[in-house]
Amino acid sequence: xxxxxxxxxxxxxxxxxxxxxxxxxxxxxxxxxxxxxxxxxxxxxxxxxxxxxxxxxxxxxxxxxxxxxxxxxxxxxxxxxxxxxxxxxxxxxxxxxxxxxxxxxxxxxxxxxxxxxxxxxxxxxxxxxxxxxxxxxxxxxxxxxxxxxxxxxxxxxxxxxxxxxxxxxxxxxxxxxxxxxxxxxxxxxxxxxxxxxxxxxxxxxxxxxxxxxxxxxxxxxxxxxxxxxxxxxxxxxxxxxxxxxxxxxxxxxxxxxxxxxxxxxxxxxxxxxxxxxxxxxxxxxxxxxxxxxxxxxxxxxxxxxxxxxxxxxxxxxxxxxxxxxxxxxxxxxxxxxxxxxxxxxxxxxxx
Ligand code: NAD
Ligand code: TYD
Numbered sequence: 001x002x003x004x005x006x007x008x009x010x011x012x013x014x015x016x017x018x019x020x021x022x023x024x025x026x027x028x029x030x031x032x033x034x035x036x037x038x039x040x041x042x043x044x045x046x047x048x049x050x051x052x053x054x055x056x057x058x059x060x061x062x063x064x065x066x067x068x069x070x071x072x073x074x075x076x077x078x079x080x081x082x083x084x085x086x087x088x089x090x091x092x093x094x095x096x097x098x099x100x101x102x103x104x105x106x107x108x109x110x111x112x113x114x115x116x117x118x119x120x121x122x123x124x125x126x127x128x129x130x131x132x133x134x135x136x137x138x139x140x141x142x143x144x145x146x147x148x149x150x151x152x153x154x155x156x157x158x159x160x161x162x163x164x165x166x167x168x169x170x171x172x173x174x175x176x177x178x179x180x181x182x183x184x185x186x187x188x189x190x191x192x193x194x195x196x197x198x199x200x201x202x203x204x205x206x207x208x209x210x211x212x213x214x215x216x217x218x219x220x221x222x223x224x225x226x227x228x229x230x231x232x233x234x235x236x237x238x239x240x241x242x243x244x245x246x247x248x249x250x251x252x253x254x255x256x257x258x259x260x261x262x263x264x265x266x267x268x269x270x271x272x273x274x275x276x277x278x279x280x281x282x283x284x285x286x287x288x289x290x291x292x293x294x295x296x297x298x299x300x301x302x303x304x305x306x307x308x309x310x311x312x313x314x315x316x317x318x319x320x321x322x323x324x325x326x327x328x329x330x331x332x333x334x335x336x337x338x339x340x341x342x343x344x345x346x347x348x349x350x351x
Contacts, residue, residue: 005031005076008083010040012191016229022048035060044190061105071112082129088156095155102159110170126178127236128167133157137291145297146244153289171242179239183247184296188225189323201324204266204277214286216256219293223249224316227309234305248296251313
């Protein structure tokens with residue numbers, strides 16, 4: 001493959017994927033296509049911006065004409081599609097924005113890719129990066145496998161599920177070569193502080209309340225973002241066409257236990273008395289349609305491609321917290337401007 005376009009490469013996971021591909025594949029031209037929404041930030045990939053095999057394309061995937069033009073101009077051999085609206089709480093407030101980017105945007109990419117290569121798909125690949133949230137919610141037992149039926153509950157997960165269906169439909173109907181992965185919750189450097197871990201790190205630094213939804217007994221399966229980037233690299237290069245792979249951390253945590261662990265580590269790092277940050281925990285109104293539990297069975301990718309997480313949760317969390325503490329400027333810049341408006345709207349008592 002000579003030219004690869006990575007969409008959403010200025011976002012959290014995308015930036016780690018772009019960095020990995022640019023550094024590992026100097027003979028491949030990597031194009032980072034991103035609209036730079038509130039979640040996209042070129043600072044996230046500043047270290048590779050001058051590499052000769054890297055090009056940034058500012059474009060919106062909801063604009064079919066622009067996407068067609070870019071595919072026509074650059075003739076991308078491979079697509080890694082990560083651009084999305086990605087936050088559940090925002091999807092509850094503005095579902096249509098999620099349909100536009102996650103469904104229509106994905107359609108535009110599929111159509112552009114198909115138009116370009118329909119006469120000969122040989123050696124081409126469309127890789128759609130998705131989430132475990134499409135499977136809905138687990139009870140106390142069980143794991144999501146690749147065979148679990150889709151049962152999305154939030155506008156975010158419904159929009160991702162719809163996009164997954166279209167990718168498979170293009171594979172079946174037009175013979176388009178695709179791979180698809182459904183991954184559990186990521187955490188790590190450059191995570192936008194609207195999601196649980198970075199939001200709470202930022203609030204602990206600033207002695208602000210830690211808004212735990214409901215009773216805090218909701219469970220997520222956390223994966224260090226660099227391990228996700230390794231899995232994406234592996235699936236893109238070695239995954240089988242028309243296959244889905246689940247990716248997960250084998251690392252389930254109830255929110256409240258995770259928040260308490262975060263408080264303990266941060267008290268130590270910030271030189272605060274033990275128990276200081278835990279006092280910031282505030283139980284707030286639950287998220288509507290809140291999924292109780294996500295947990296991934298990652299046996300397939302482990303057995304077939306040899307992938308497993310490389311860092312323990314303790315190591316990953318330590319690296320993440322250190323990164324945030326050492327990158328206060330980044331945190332300040334992403335929490336200025338519109339962030340404050342979002343925060344007040346999402347967490348004001350009278351919402
Ligand atoms: P993010 O919100 O941090 O970044 C999204 C990126 O997409 C941003 O750079 C943004 O500017 C860009 N973007 C948004 N709308 C766009 C548009 N219309 N046109 C072009 N670019 C646009 O998201 P993330 O957390 O890095 O997630 C990346 C992908 O991985 C998403 O598809 C998400 O569904 C999936 N995923 C995320 C997680 C997670 O825990 N964060 C887990 C599993 C799967
Ligand atoms: P989040 O990081 O938004 O990821 P997702 O909902 O996509 O899994 O949330 C992780 C968990 O933390 C989820 O159960 C909701 C909960 N949560 C809170 O309790 N308070 C918060 O302020 C946020 C953002 C999330």
